[in-house]
Amino acid sequence: MNAPARDMRGSAAGPVLSARDLHTWFELRQWGFLRVGSVRAVDGVNFDLQAGESVAFVGESGCGKSSLARTLLGLHQPTRGEVVFEGRPLGMLNSAERKAYLARVGFVQQDPYGALPPFMDVRRILHEPLIVHGVRNRAEREQRAQEALEEVRLSPAADFLSKFPHMLSGGQQQRVVIARALILRPKLIIADEPVSMLDASVRVEILQLLRSIQREHGLTLAFITHDLSTVRHFAERIFVMYAGRIVEQAEVNELLNHPQHPYTQALLAAISDPDPDNARHQREVPPGEPPSLLKPPDGCRFHPRCNRMIAGTCDRQDPPDFEPRTGHMTACWLYR
Amino acid sequence: MRPLLEGLRRIGRYPSALVGLAIILALVGTAVFTVVTIPYGQALELWRGGETWRMHPVNARPAWVDRIAGNNLPQTIIVSSDDAPITEEPFVGGKRLRIPLEFDFDYGGFPSELNLFLTSSHAEREPFVRLTWETPDGRQLNLGGRRPAREERVSISQDWELERRLGRVPHVGLFAAPGDDGPPEVLDGRYRLVLDAITFEEDARIGADLVVYGRVHGLAGTDHQRRDLMVALLWGIPVALAFGLIAAVGTTVTTLVIAAAGVWYGGWVDAVIQRLTEVNIILPMLPILVMVGTLYSTSIWVMLGVVIALGIFSAGIKMYRAMLLPIRESPYIEAARAYGAGNARIILRYMIPRILPVLIPTFVTLIPTFVFLEASLALLGLGDPVLPTWGKVMNDAQTQSALYHGFYYWVLSPAALLMLTGLGFAMLGFALDRIFNPRLRTM
Structure with missing residues (x-):
């Protein structure tokens, strides 16, 4: 790519x-x-x-x-x-x-x-x-x-x-x-x-x-x-x-405003901005830890922690890069 | 290198360091003085012994020790015919000479030996010399006649005939007050040895040197070969310092560079270095040196080479490796690689300088250990065959049973100098340790 x-x-x-x-x-x-x-x-x-x-x-x-x-x-x-x-x-x-x-x-x-x-x-x-x-x-x-x-x-x-x-x-x-x-x-x-x-x-x-x-x-x-x-x-x-791969890339405002990959979304959600809205949000902090780089999981590296995992796809096949928005690439099966 | 200088500047705060430094500077100063006043060739010549020392007493103790002890043992007196009022009477075909050799003797002990050195310049016929000994109280003793060759040594002390006549060894009997019973006492006053000579050639000349050997000599005394020990004690300083310094620099620098290279390259380079070190550590150094000394050469420079060679893969490698391993991973080394610094530059300019301040004290205390090693080798009879060193002096003292004969100064003076050297470097080294090692925490 x-x-x-x-x-x-x-x-x-x-x-x-x-x-x-x-x-x-x-x-x-x-x-x-x-x-x-x-x-x-x-x-x-x-x-x-x-x-x-x-x-x-x-x-x-x-x-x-x-x-x-x-x-x-x-x-x-x-x-x-x-x-x-x-x-x-x-x-x-x-x-x-x-x-x-x-x-x-x-x-x-x-x-x-x-x-x-x-x-x-x-x-x-x-x-x-x-x-x-x-x-x-x-x-x-x-x-x-x-x-x-x-x-x-x-x-x-x-x-x-x-x-x-x-x-x-x-x-x-x-x-x-x-x-x-x-x-x-x-x-x-x-x-x-x-x-x-x-x-x-x-x-x-x-x-x-x-x-x-x-x-x-x-x-x-x-x-x-x-x-x-x-x-x-x-x-x-x-x-x-x-886990050793680029999962999403985009221009800075595009990525921060429209994160596509569940991992990016979780990362952004974890930022502690002084925002009163935070009180009303349920934070999506991904459970677990980053995977072992010695034995990375099959398929998408993030699937064990992902709350939108597609069983049978994400845990089997490596996701290629998709372009859900112009100039915005992400390696996630959700945007197939 | 400025932290190094900063640290060195702090030496002033440690009195022990100043004392150590003063000792070292004094030794270095004396070494320089020695090398300038007694050049290398001359030192070897002197230490070879022989005729140079014929007018020195055997095994004389240091004069100053005797004076401090309140004794008044004799120093060596040399009376030369050059200063004597010679009377000459020429006759046809020769001349008659009268050479009175006069000296004052007022010591609290007898001389150790009495020799007369005669020189005669004749073409064919030897002159005839009759010797007469005159004591202060007016007695005259006939010491017999001689026909001296061109150079002749008349050993009055070993004149058995005279000894029998006097009832004592001549150098005691000739100086003793009259009286047969009890231990002999020195008769003070002016003694005279008169040479009545007849030459059978008109232009023949006769010279004479009467040597009344003392029992004390100079600052350091003399050894069994009449050599002034001062020569060896003085020349021992530059030899010891040079040996210690070169060995310490040689082993430290090579060890450091090899350890750093091993740490930097890692892998099989490191493995080979470590295995070599482990084998070398268990090899006993002294027996190897004894073997080299016995089978190959006892030259101090060969020994120095062997000491350095054996010291390269020494235990220091393990220590330096332990210190360098974390440094190898430090970000500044990574930064240096990122701007393209080569391996040699990283090892020499980035890794080694980092541990150098910590090594300075070790280095300073390492110097005397090599000085001692050289002395030990010499004491074992593997000293340099020609160089005068402290170890050689002690070796001579040992083979001549110096302590059994009471020549304590023969052993003590080189030992004291060795200890002084050790003390100086140790005091400086320990102070440097205190100065540099707290930096371990910040570096």
Whole structure:
């Protein structure tokens, strides 16, 4: 399946990044050699990210969204399928091209303190990617480090360059992480729950910062989050993931206002909006837990928890993608 | 690396660290001084022994210990004919010489030995020298005549004839006050050995050095080969520090890099490293070193190489592995991979620096263990054959039964230096441990 070609910026160059039937399985071994099964963290994912758009991957913990991010970054080798960057599958790149690819993709992690080497000062942290990518001129590195700090609104940059991570607040640390992701001037930024470890007070700031940087540079931004409530403001498209698969995707308002998949509906219902209507609603919280990725259920992965399960179909056959509304795809037998 | 410097700056707060640092700096300073004043080649030359030391006493104790104890044992006195008022009477075909060698002797003990070194520059016919000993109280003893070769050592102490005449060994009998009964007493005053010589060539010359060997010598005393122990004690410092430091750096760095590589690559690399380590841990190091020393070479550099080689897959690998395993999974390493850092960079720049501060104290306390190891090898007779080291001194002392003969200084001085070295590094190391290890929690 391909995402509908809804290119907001009119880029004719095609998608920046695509996943084609992407599988990332982790083999479990006993005594070091006996295969006893695989954890199917990413299990058949397809999507296209267009230049300059901001998308969100949403799902519960353990649905494979972080593994997906790491597979996109080349930190995990896909078991099957491929990641295509600007028309070239990653698997076909030689090591120099692969390194060049890593310079085009920035990575923002969840835990800002853990993401910064504690024994390096900010200057060194920002110089490192440049050194790795062969910027030998120290003055140039310094210049770019300062620009990157200004970009993430850490100014005056000179004050921060000589600081160590433990001297910075969580928000400042995350800004340094973002500066590091930006310093190689990437086309795509993958942010894995960039604000979940931060104080509520700085979350919005960081998200707005990411959003404004993305708009300014025309970057593609892929958010990974479990927080549907903030997604609305910072993403244009949403992919809902469940048990290693994308179960629903649509433009943000379309998806939030007209959720199709029972899982998405349940997720949305679980958001605690300060809405007096809530008192009158019976919440549909799905019972049970996300399925084991070691032995996912047959058929639709969600069917054991689904209150609209069609016996004989949902528990037998994998649902393909249906398009119940224009530009709104969902993998659910209800829309057959 | 700035947290490292920060930590080092905090040393000032620990008096024990300052004391340890002072000891280490003093040792390093002395080592530098030694190497500058007694160059390597000269040290080896001196330690080889032989003629260089002929004017030093055998087994003399340190002078300062004797003075502190309130004794007044003699120091070595050397009287040279160069300073003596020589009278010459030439005659046809030769000359008559009178060389008086005078010295004051007012010590609370007898000399340990008495030697006369004669040099004669003659073409064919040897001169004739008659020796006369004059005591402060005016007695004259005929010590007989000699026909010296070009270089001759007249061992007055071992003149059995003289010994029989005096009734005592000559270096006691010649200095004793008259009186037959009781233990001999030193007669203080000016002694004179007069050489009456006749040369049978007009331009022949005679030189003489009278050596009255003392019973105390210098700061460290001498050994059975007349060598000044100071040479070995001083040269022992740079040797010990270099051995300890190189061995500690060599083993720590290789162990660290191998442990980090094992952790980073995992899989069979890690498995091979771990199995090698496990085998190596149970191999006893000392017997292997003894074997190498016995069968191959006792050169200190060969030993150093073997020590480092055996130290590579040491227990440290297990410790470092345990520390590095969680670091391998840390997000900053993942971030580094995500911007394309290579394996070597991740191991050397991202994993190792993280545990370096914790290793500094271990490293510092590791140095003296290698110093001790080198001393132990030398004590077992596997010391470097040419280098003067503390262990060699103790080995000599042991083979010469130093303690049985009461030459305690021979054993104590190298042992004290070894302990001082250990103390210095231990005090610094323990303080560094206190400085760096609380950081374990924050890092």
